[in-house]
Amino acid sequence: MKKLINDPKNVVDEAVVGFEAAHGDIVTVSHDPIYIVRKDAPVSGKVGIVSGGGSGHEPLHGGFVGFGMLDAAVPGPVFTSPTPDPILAATKAVDGGAGVLHIVKNYTGDVLNFETAADLAAAEDIEVRSVIIDDDVAVKDSLYTAGRRGVAGTVLVEKIAGAAAERGDDLDAVVAVAEKVNAQVRTMGVALTPCVVPHAGEPSFVLADDEIEIGIGIHGEPGRERIKLEPADAIVDRLLAPILEDLPFASGDDVLLLVNGMGGTPQVELYIVFRRAAEVLAEKGITVTRTLVGNFVTSLEMQGVSISVLKLDDELTELWDAPVQTAALRWGR
Amino acid sequence: MKKLINDPKNVVDEAVVGFEAAHGDIVTVSHDPIYIVRKDAPVSGKVGIVSGGGSGHEPLHGGFVGFGMLDAAVPGPVFTSPTPDPILAATKAVDGGAGVLHIVKNYTGDVLNFETAADLAAAEDIEVRSVIIDDDVAVKDSLYTAGRRGVAGTVLVEKIAGAAAERGDDLDAVVAVAEKVNAQVRTMGVALTPCVVPHAGEPSFVLADDEIEIGIGIHGEPGRERIKLEPADAIVDRLLAPILEDLPFASGDDVLLLVNGMGGTPQVELYIVFRRAAEVLAEKGITVTRTLVGNFVTSLEMQGVSISVLKLDDELTELWDAPVQTAALRWGR
Amino acid sequence: MSLGITWTTDWIRRTAQVVSEHRVELVTLDREIGDGDHGENLDRGYTAVLAKLDDLPTDAVPGDALKLVATTLISTVGGASGPLVGTAYLKAAAAVGKEPELDGAALVALLTAARDGIVLRGKAEPGDKTMIDAWTPAVDASAAAQADGKSEAEILDAAATAAEQGAKATEPLVARKGRASYLGERAIGHRDPGAQSSSLILRAAADAAADVVGKDA
Amino acid sequence: MSLGITWTTDWIRRTAQVVSEHRVELVTLDREIGDGDHGENLDRGYTAVLAKLDDLPTDAVPGDALKLVATTLISTVGGASGPLVGTAYLKAAAAVGKEPELDGAALVALLTAARDGIVLRGKAEPGDKTMIDAWTPAVDASAAAQADGKSEAEILDAAATAAEQGAKATEPLVARKGRASYLGERAIGHRDPGAQSSSLILRAAADAAADVVGKDA
Numbered sequence A, B: 001m002k003k004l005i006n007d008p009k010n011v012v013d014e015a016v017v018g019f020e021a022a023h024g025d026i027v028t029v030s031h032d033p034i035y036i037v038r039k040d041a042p043v044s045g046k047v048g049i050v051s052g053g054g055s056g057h058e059p060l061h062g063g064f065v066g067f068g069m070l071d072a073a074v075p076g077p078v079f080t081s082p083t084p085d086p087i088l089a090a091t092k093a094v095d096g097g098a099g100v101l102h103i104v105k106n107y108t109g110d111v112l113n114f115e116t117a118a119d120l121a122a123a124e125d126i127e128v129r130s131v132i133i134d135d136d137v138a139v140k141d142s143l144y145t146a147g148r149r150g151v152a153g154t155v156l157v158e159k160i161a162g163a164a165a166e167r168g169d170d171l172d173a174v175v176a177v178a179e180k181v182n183a184q185v186r187t188m189g190v191a192l193t194p195c196v197v198p199h200a201g202e203p204s205f206v207l208a209d210d211e212i213e214i215g216i217g218i219h220g221e222p223g224r225e226r227i228k229l230e231p232a233d234a235i236v237d238r239l240l241a242p243i244l245e246d247l248p249f250a251s252g253d254d255v256l257l258l259v260n261g262m263g264g265t266p267q268v269e270l271y272i273v274f275r276r277a278a279e280v281l282a283e284k285g286i287t288v289t290r291t292l293v294g295n296f297v298t299s300l301e302m303q304g305v306s307i308s309v310l311k312l313d314d315e316l317t318e319l320w321d322a323p324v325q326t327a328a329l330r331w332g333r
Numbered sequence C, D: 001m002s003l004g005i006t007w008t009t010d011w012i013r014r015t016a017q018v019v020s021e022h023r024v025e026l027v028t029l030d031r032e033i034g035d036g037d038h039g040e041n042l043d044r045g046y047t048a049v050l051a052k053l054d055d056l057p058t059d060a061v062p063g064d065a066l067k068l069v070a071t072t073l074i075s076t077v078g079g080a081s082g083p084l085v086g087t088a089y090l091k092a093a094a095a096v097g098k099e100p101e102l103d104g105a106a107l108v109a110l111l112t113a114a115r116d117g118i119v120l121r122g123k124a125e126p127g128d129k130t131m132i133d134a135w136t137p138a139v140d141a142s143a144a145a146q147a148d149g150k151s152e153a154e155i156l157d158a159a160a161t162a163a164e165q166g167a168k169a170t171e172p173l174v175a176r177k178g179r180a181s182y183l184g185e186r187a188i189g190h191r192d193p194g195a196q197s198s199s200l201i202l203r204a205a206a207d208a209a210a211d212v213v214g215k216d217a
């Protein structure tokens, strides 16, 4: 394992110190327990938005704390949900009196720990609502699984719900918009190489030199199937098919197309993927009116990509376009 | 070699199609010859700024085309300087009558091809000036080398010169500010893993499992020395020492600190590096007043990082803060 | 021969020890069908528990020690196993209440409450390829041993043995809960890391009982 | 027995062929002490040259063909080698002018002008571990052969042989120009890719001369 780290045990602690040093104009960092809040938290009268989860997916979530997006992010150890304590502390820190939304990716650990934190917050009279993100079509959503995973669509929920909160929507309305985004976004990913969790020191899985994992999760969880490497266009077609099947995307729809790098993929490759994805959508009469390309929800150094398609309407488009000022996503100010 | 590409020969062609599809609100792409210009080019009366070089360093340079930064970027094949033809075409496309600045990284190929293009542009009565970027302290600047290389400092030159051009500075003034940034910025990088050029199909060099390359170039050119892997803090100290030695950075100075990922490094590691670099500068009484962390000048999937320190003054700070709207760097609009 | 606070803290210390020794093994199991952190998660938690164990008042009863483990695990482990294993200890602590000495019936109640706590939080059923598949046979075996009039040490040994078999029996299963459920058929042939760690926890209980029998007042 | 347009175009075609055959070798040399694209760069350039060669007018002279190669390489190769090798052909074309037939003296002038063109653009000196280290011995050997009254084919063979030796002789050198200069001592033991490709270009010239002697009018 080759990594620019000191002790594997200190990875998250040291990274948040660096994050604070780099982005002290936007965020404040609490170190014990660890959470990141926007500098002006709590914003009185605004719904607070907290997200979090295991580390290793950066810029998710800390990179999305700031005006127009998250009020707080709670990073757990690498690939491990944070415990209830820091979630509760972050929830209190961003409570501006209008209630707090927890945006939780659908993993057993995240769900259970956020649930406990929400119970504890309720006991302190903070109104907390949770929206569970499960956009990953690689996993069948059935009684026989833990349900779909929350993956790259999370960044779209965080941006859009963040804009709704920023314009003054109340807790019900912010929850409704977050649920709408989650209902309208679908994602599917592929891995070319595994990632190495610092404390494990070994690759999360092994792929032969000519193999790729279709439907990979963002923690190196294996996906739908392992196949031989194919040209990028063929891979994109494989990723898009279940996305387009799953949601009734129809000719005439406007969508946001997100091509998300898994962390170790060169940017040229992301644009080659984007090119084909846009082409396929155009062939189906679906219009890409908003775009996002880059590393947003990553798996450490994993090489691979996920494609997300979010069906837009006027409200979602307006909220997407609204100003945002975070370390990793910024426009309009 | 596992990459999300189709034919290695089409990597750049297809990537720019994707880039145009993703960022058509900001740029226009010419496909034959290949160059990327800001959507409103040429801006009448404004100094035009063109940069370019081999592909594989994305977001450099295409990701920096737009308001407040580059007017055009000319991507060559992967790691190979573009030829004079597209440079000339881009130069003409952004000539708003106030002359054009070429920002050229100091590699023999880039220098020679931009030189020829500048000669050809002069023959068509376009005033072209060139600034050669050579911020890499890994290479000794002596009669016995091709001179220092241009590396991550390039993004700082492009941002600051772009802001000067945008506010209406004339060609002499824009050249002067670009030269000033180049004179005041120093960079040093390290690689943990090599990169794989698509047409070569093999790693650019081989590092043992416990080796790193100090002073790596951005094309996988070997660096100063190959050493055993060390903790991140020790590596940062090694990178900063020659930077601080080279320029008379002094106690009381204000600087911009750029921690640049080489493409395949997880973001947590960049922040661990940032933390230590900020700590060392603080110990020396140098104040980090502006920061940038992320993948800006990359080497495909290489894992590694470079640290750049730019000495700031009021003018450079103001130009750094000025609004910019490109695919990869955006604030203030 | 009932078991008291000495047994309880010995069980906890042995658990911390054995989790630390098997850290890499649990990480490896979790790498195969999960995300490779299970051993790290539990090790972090029990290390924190050890640091707090000395703060227990001298008149502490088993339930106090179990509650301390519960809250410490919940606030240091995270992931799925933190709330699940934490809740197991929390419910176990409630089941034994202020009782200073645990007889066979109390031990069965403790194990049953622990298992029920995990089910309450995680909603897994036997055969879902989770830690439940170690706990449920352990509960059943302990109840049978107690009904047969076995000693406390024998009851816990029966539970540990059943848990070990249960953990092994997860290998041919497809998972229906937790991360391994994403794998479908591909989880077959791999042992569930949570079931494995549960069997370690229960074996530590039996070993502590075998060792301290007689030491508790 | 002078050499005309048939030799010239045969030289160019053979060069394209040999560069394509040695593409991977040149990439490998460049991977070792550069950035791994030299073979790809030249192959791209000469492939473009081949596509244009048929457009030469039937009354073309050697200088026309050389100029076509020059402009095509300059506009398709990029990198350091594009302008350098392109300029070599450009200056060579100027040196032979409109001459339809090249005798020994003209060939020496051609080679000398080519080498001088590379020096003009690249400012390298002999011993800097660049393509100059193939070209300069080639120029010297060709001049010596011509002074000895050797045939055109012999002059080019002498040049090619000297270039091959020159390329090999770059191996122990430290580089002072181009990317390899960043390596310092570590470039020692590696052959310069540009010197190697230059020797291929010059060997193609000699082979073409051996083959077409007599075919040119």
Ligand SMILES: Nc1ncnc2c1ncn2[C@@H]1O[C@H](COP(=O)(O)OP(=O)(O)O)[C@@H](O)[C@H]1O
Binding pocket: A079, A080, A081, A108, A109, A110, C030, C034, C035, C036, C037, C038, C039, C041, C042, C078, C079, C080, C081, C082, C084, C118, C121, C122, C123, C124, C129, C130, C131, C132, C177, C178, C179, C192, C193, C194, C195
């Ligand atoms: N719903 C559930 N009910 C019972 N046990 C579960 C459930 N989900 C997961 N587990 C257990 O948790 C273990 C994984 O724990 P761990 O790796 O620490 O957490 P995470 O899955 O969050 O990384 C699994 O091996 C399984 O035994």
Ligand SMILES: Nc1ncnc2c1ncn2[C@@H]1O[C@H](COP(=O)(O)OP(=O)(O)O)[C@@H](O)[C@H]1O
Binding pocket: B079, B080, B081, B108, B109, B110, D030, D034, D035, D036, D037, D038, D039, D041, D042, D078, D079, D080, D081, D082, D084, D118, D121, D122, D123, D124, D129, D130, D131, D132, D177, D178, D179, D192, D193, D194, D195
């Ligand atoms: N200044 C120079 N003068 C002469 N030859 C040079 C000079 N710089 C580089 N070269 C030659 O160019 C070759 C590299 O060409 P190539 O790999 O195509 O370009 P790049 O270095 O831009 O990738 C080197 O092997 C060397 O022979």
Ligand SMILES: [Mg+2]
Binding pocket: A054, A079, A080, A081, A109, C035, C037, C079, C080
């Ligand atoms: Mg986990």
Ligand SMILES: [Mg+2]
Binding pocket: B054, B079, B080, B081, B109, D035, D037, D079, D080
């Ligand atoms: Mg090159």
Ligand SMILES: [Mg+2]
Binding pocket: C030, C034, C035, C036, C037, C038, C079
């Ligand atoms: Mg796990």
Ligand SMILES: [Mg+2]
Binding pocket: D030, D034, D035, D036, D037, D038, D079
């Ligand atoms: Mg090269």
